[in-house]
Amino acid sequence: MEKIWLSLAKMSGKEEAYIREAFETNWVTPLGPNVDGFESDINSWLTHQGCPDAHVTALASGTSAIHLALVMLNIGRGDEVICQSFTFAASANPICYVGATPVFVDSEPGTWNIDPDLLEEAIVDRKKKTGKLPRAIIAVHLYGTPACMNRITEIARRYEIPLIEDAAEAMGSIYDGKPCGTIGDYGIFSFNGNKMITTSGGGALISHNKADADKAKFYATQAREPFPYYQHEKIGYNYRMSNISAGIGRGQMHILDSHIARRRVNHNLYVEKFKDIAGITVKEPQGDATMLPNYWLTCIEIDNTIAGTTRDELSAKLAAANIESRPLWKPMHMQPVFAEAPAYTNGTSEKAFEQGLCLPSGPVVTDDDIDYIINTIKK
Numbered sequence: 001m002e003k004i005w006l007s008l009a010k011m012s013g014k015e016e017a018y019i020r021e022a023f024e025t026n027w028v029t030p031l032g033p034n035v036d037g038f039e040s041d042i043n044s045w046l047t048h049q050g051c052p053d054a055h056v057t058a059l060a061s062g063t064s065a066i067h068l069a070l071v072m073l074n075i076g077r078g079d080e081v082i083c084q085s086f087t088f089a090a091s092a093n094p095i096c097y098v099g100a101t102p103v104f105v106d107s108e109p110g111t112w113n114i115d116p117d118l119l120e121e122a123i124v125d126r127k128k129k130t131g132k133l134p135r136a137i138i139a140v141h142l143y144g145t146p147a148c149m150n151r152i153t154e155i156a157r158r159y160e161i162p163l164i165e166d167a168a169e170a171m172g173s174i175y176d177g178k179p180c181g182t183i184g185d186y187g188i189f190s191f192n193g194n195k196m197i198t199t200s201g202g203g204a205l206i207s208h209n210k211a212d213a214d215k216a217k218f219y220a221t222q223a224r225e226p227f228p229y230y231q232h233e234k235i236g237y238n239y240r241m242s243n244i245s246a247g248i249g250r251g252q253m254h255i256l257d258s259h260i261a262r263r264r265v266n267h268n269l270y271v272e273k274f275k276d277i278a279g280i281t282v283k284e285p286q287g288d289a290t291m292l293p294n295y296w297l298t299c300i301e302i303d304n305t306i307a308g309t310t311r312d313e314l315s316a317k318l319a320a321a322n323i324e325s326r327p328l329w330k331p332m333h334m335q336p337v338f339a340e341a342p343a344y345t346n347g348t349s350e351k352a353f354e355q356g357l358c359l360p361s362g363p364v365v366t367d368d369d370i371d372y373i374i375n376t377i378k379k
């Protein structure tokens with residue numbers, strides 16, 4: 001039997017045609033028609049999802065998109081940036097790239113995303129301790145579950161702090177009628193191999209006016225000034241997506257909606273089938289508004305006192321049956337590399353990390369795979 005992977009990419013079959021076209025027209029360099037085409041495909045898709053004013057800049061990765069957002073906000077040494085603690089390190093690392101200090105804020109139990117009350121507490125306390133407000137807030141839609149954006153946006157506006165929305169895992173998730181990634185001042189997507197769609201590595205920055213999109217392109221292409229020769233007045237980056245990667249992305253846009261639909265089907269099957277397993281519950285997010293997560297990964301929580309098994313034992317059992325599973329992200333405030341960073345915690349992410357496990361959720365997972373996973377757990 002073939003291994004059941006956590007989140008395997010699946011091609012539409014149309015990717016190769018876009019790549020071939022790039023070869024045939026000699027556009028094998030960075031930039032070219034596929035990059036423009038991919039940006040415009042995402043733009044039309046976001047319009048269809050409910051955001052008509054998104055400006056999309058295709059970049060080398062989701063991480064570089066977060067980095068550029070911080071650069072564009074002119075954040076640097078001596079500044080603090082608030083970041084959701086319960087996330088992948090890529091949300092927080094760019095804060096250090098610009099020389100700023102991350103301040104971690106814990107999650108609320110409903111969505112596992114940044115706790116609005118604790119966020120405000122942190123803002124007030126940083127101001128008291130440093131005399132300055134944090135320069136940005138990075139909120140994450142973890143596992144594709146929308147954060148409580150109405151409250152977070154209200155707090156960010158009230159304190160006039162720019163909001164960066166890390167939607168790396170949340171392409172296709174809808175919050176209060178709006179697509180995730182388009183709600184904050186800046187949003188980012190990731191097209192890494194295990195995300196909703198892949199370009200074999202890539203990302204995008206979402207902004208809300210042409211000036212911002214132009215600025216992102218400027219910084220992403222070595223900050224080259226408009227002169228006939230190479231003139232530089234700012235430090236730039238080599239962060240633009242290549243025309244080949246964008247070709248894969250264009251092919252992937254054909255199956256994005258069906259992949260989102262399949263992940264939702266997977267989630268619903270898990271919810272149904274875990275109902276009669278004592279001590280193990282599927283995480284069913286509760287937000288502060290209507291929302292439709294993309295269910296990038298379905299997560300379960302294991303109460304070992306009832307289930308009679310721990311997270312690690314269960315994971316080992318699945319591995320022995322050729323099923324990939326993975327613990328939830330280890331919170332940033334627990335990471336040795338961020339030991340010195342200020343953190344505002346409430347126990348939510350630590351408990352989820354201790355008990356949680358991500359199950360195979362990708363578009364290639366079948367109904368039969370899920371039956372096999374459930375039977376393995378029940379054994």
Ligand SMILES: *Cc1c(COP(=O)(O)O)cnc(C)c1O
Pocket residue numbers: 060061062063064087088090091140166168169189190191192195201202203
């Ligand atoms: C994957 C991911 C990123 C980084 O995206 P890359 O394209 O891999 O650089 C950032 N934040 C979160 C929450 C992610 O899951």
